[in-house]
Amino acid sequence: MLKIENLRVAVEEGGEIVKGLDLEVGRGEIHAIMGPNGSGKSTLANALMGHPRYEVTGGSVTFEGEDLLELEPDERARLGVFMAFQYPSEVPGVSVANFLRTAVNSVREEELSAMEMYRLLQEKMRVMQIDPSFAERYLNEGFSGGEKKRNEILQLLMLQPKLAILDETDSGLDIDALQVVARGVNEMRGPEFSAIVITHYSRILRYIEPDYVHVMLDGRIVTSGGKELADELEAKGYDWVRQEFGAGTQS
Numbered sequence: 001m002l003k004i005e006n007l008r009v010a011v012e013e014g015g016e017i018v019k020g021l022d023l024e025v026g027r028g029e030i031h032a033i034m035g036p037n038g039s040g041k042s043t044l045a046n047a048l049m050g051h052p053r054y055e056v057t058g059g060s061v062t063f064e065g066e067d068l069l070e071l072e073p074d075e076r077a078r079l080g081v082f083m084a085f086q087y088p089s090e091v092p093g094v095s096v097a098n099f100l101r102t103a104v105n106s107v108r109e110e111e112l113s114a115m116e117m118y119r120l121l122q123e124k125m126r127v128m129q130i131d132p133s134f135a136e137r138y139l140n141e142g143f144s145g146g147e148k149k150r151n152e153i154l155q156l157l158m159l160q161p162k163l164a165i166l167d168e169t170d171s172g173l174d175i176d177a178l179q180v181v182a183r184g185v186n187e188m189r190g191p192e193f194s195a196i197v198i199t200h201y202s203r204i205l206r207y208i209e210p211d212y213v214h215v216m217l218d219g220r221i222v223t224s225g226g227k228e229l230a231d232e233l234e235a236k237g238y239d240w241v242r243q244e245f246g247a248g249t250q251s
């Protein structure tokens, strides 16, 4: 479904960050990407979504056979690729419900009626244990960290993408919220849904069981395994990965 070959991504002020990355994600698969701070995980996610500050300088990315890199971010979204919009700031005057209505209709061929939209939102908010009054609040205005994350997964459930890229959706969540977020992702799970879950902790992977775990180091995926690799990393840290796969040990 998603095929990344020898991808290179640079940022203007930071030089090359992703340095020849390969990754294949099949239909229905959940892939976790772990790796030390600064290894390029978020840069990869941003490049996949077409963030303008991240310049692809080499390699290829195809999604269902289409050249993803040729497409504008909104076209990628319409193809069914999702990344939670992490607005750094609040959006006064735009309610959660309004934002979701616009987002959902922009990826659909046919717009949902107001009633259909309302029902869908109610249903998904129930799954995420979000209070109905939340829909009328302005986007991110005064949201707690956990509320922002729940809201991201609410977007996911509303948009029903084929591929979701979740960058540290688990950070800053309390134990209950972590389970609610995991439930949201698991609700999507099925033969038509794939995800790349970027995380620092194996904890969330106990709730969202990945099919594959990859370790990113210095702009590349250096080793991959099953879900036991996440526990191994948590127990042993990244030093052994650096020793085995770090700069100087490979071309």
Ligand SMILES: Nc1ncnc2c1ncn2[C@@H]1O[C@H](COP(=O)(O)OP(=O)(O)OP(=O)(O)O)[C@@H](O)[C@H]1O
Pocket: 011, 012, 013, 014, 017, 035, 036, 037, 038, 039, 040, 041, 042, 043, 044, 053
């Ligand atoms: N827009 C940018 N401008 C300058 N440098 C950048 C930019 N984006 C990323 N970088 C640099 O690229 C490197 C990788 O950053 P990235 O955010 O991709 O790492 P990460 O693996 O997501 O780390 P973390 O685990 O801390 O989230 C860092 O050194 C970072 O400072």
Ligand SMILES: [Mg+2]
Pocket: 041, 042, 043, 167
């Ligand atoms: Mg990051």
